[in-house]
Amino acid sequence: MxxxxxxxxxxxxxxxxxxxxxxxxxxxxxxxxxxxxxxxxxxxxxxxxxxLGLTTHPKVREAACQAVVRYGTSCSGSRFLNGTLALHEQLEEELADWVGKESAITFTTGVLTNMGTISSLVGRGDIVILDKEDHASIVDGAVLSSGKVERFRHADLGHLERVLKSLPEESGKLMVVDGLFSMEGDLAALPDLVPLAKKYGVRLMVDDAHGMGVTGGGHGTAAHFGVTDDVDIIMSTFSKAFASLGGFIAGDEDVVHYIKHHARALIFSASIPPANAAAALAALHIMQEExxxxxxxxxxxxxxxxxxxxxxxxxxxxxxxxxxxxxxxxxxxxxxxxxxxxxxxxxxxxxxxxxxxxxxxxxxxxxxxxxxxxxxxxxxxxxxxxxxxxxx
Ligand SMILES: Cc1ncc(COP(=O)(O)O)c(C=O)c1O
The missing domain is CATH 3.90.1150.10 (Aspartate Aminotransferase, domain 1)
Incomplete structure (x- = not known):
């Protein structure tokens, strides 16, 4: 055929x-x-x-142009090898601060962020639990992992608890939800998800591609609900409020360090181009200034x-x-x-x-x-x- x-x-x-x-x-x-x-x-x-309308903001345009002048148009390699600029590190430090976490690491796109993070964390014998309305890249990250994938009906806490109850205690577990669901604009009920995750020994990751810069005074959906410390990994992209291209996760230093050394989507893909890293950083500054x-x-x-x-x-x-x-x-x-x-x-x-x-x-x-x-x-x-x- x-x-x-x-x-x-x-x-x-x-x-x-x-x-x-x-x-x-x-x-x-x-x-x-x-x-x-x-x-x-x-x-x-x-x-x-x-x-936030920042793709045309004079300071964002200027930052992108200046980065091209200073560093050229591409990093021509991955973060792991020759593609790390001081600019990436500055961006990561400031992002970690902005979302209220110890550490952050950037990926080349939001899709790669989810694919790399989830597939590197969820290994054989582990389980990843998803809301049925989660973004496609979360599903792809889960499918790419060596773990088992479980899904619960969108925002259905009763169904979620039944799923969690049925899982073996000894397995490592990661729940991943959108913070702000991208198609229908509703928010994940983080104040309800956090206690459930804790009760069943599940780590919680929130994809806040659409919430970052918009909810919680711009600090995202976890901040909106006052549960930043209870969300283990906060993920977002630069292709929305940040007026650029790229993605990041923020969390505990040890977790970010592990992902940096295991996420294939990070290690084997060229890093965010200078203009995009500079635009995202300028956008972050404007969120703070305006x-x-x-x-x-x-x-x-x-x-x-x-x-x-x-x-x-x-x-x-x-x-x-x-x-x-x-x-x-x-x-x-x-x-x-x-x-x-x-x-x-x-x-x-x-x-x-x-x-x-x-x-x-x-x-x-x-x-x-x-x-x-x-x-x-x-x-x-x-x-x-x-x-x-x-x-x-
Ligand atoms: C919830 C969510 N996660 C991840 C992504 C992927 O982000 P990017 O377009 O930056 O790759 C998107 C993009 O639409 C999204 O809506």
Missing amino acids: DIFEKCLNFNTAKEAMARGIYPYFKALEESEGTEATCDGKKLIMCGSNNY PERIVRVNEIASMMRTRYQEMGFNTGDSVTPVIPIIIGDNELTFKTWKVLFENGVFVNPVISPAVSPGRQLLRTSYMATHTDEQLEQVLDVFYKSGKQLGLI
Whole structure:
């Protein structure tokens, strides 16, 4: 059998393209934070993870440019060998401080952070316990490990406890959850997860890719709930509020030291390029210097959520700047996306398997730099589109 046969027979995306409702891999001709141009059309960007609007901040741009001037465009090697700059170490020290942990280590992307961390910690005979809505890279890290993978229904503490009770006491155990769930914008119930983890001898890792810079005054979801000391490993990425590319974990010195020497995704992948490390560091400084951005993005989120709900949209359990508009059907999700796009609003359609069947949604997300005028325009387009398609 030709291994390419599946490629020749893969028609789902082509059919959607032919019908003009294919929404993925859209090339942006311009992208300046809250506005983007696509197919020659100006759009208000409500589909970005640039929560604090820092990708265009003059100090972040300048830091990235200066790093290229000073260090060149690539580290041309991994952290383990020739790819460690003093800049990486400064970034790690400041990040550990920011999240309230002893030590931190950066990886080249968030995906690699999860893959490297989980697969290096969870060995033969160990067990990794995941929420069913965890990010794909957490699942991939677990699958890549030599341990056993257990999953519990999203945010279902009763189910989680049944799973934990069934596990052998002698096994090493790691539970990994998103802090801020990336599709529906709800927060992990860390105040409930912490005591359960302690009761069953489970270490807890929180992927705060979307929470860092946004929740807990920017210090993340563990800080939001006041449980930083009880979360063993805090993970995040630079591709969201940090306006860059890369990822990190923070935790006890010994644990970080072990991961540094065992995570294949770290040891065998080139380190974060200088411009990205410098941009992430500059973004961290701006979080400290301009906390009003963190306040603003959260204020925008509560205003938008209330207005969507008043119109009759279902925003699920979102309590953050990620606000889903739950549609519940693939076809209707694509159609709504198209109407919004044609009327100048960029959002992300999310269908199963990225979300469970029945939870198909338009993922909207907000930036501290959105203007009130832009937001009113978005709400107006949503209202008219929702009426046109019978959603509200
Ligand atoms: C929860 C979560 N973890 C990890 C990642 C991966 O991060 P990156 O895009 O920086 O590789 C993402 C990215 O979407 C994410 O949403």
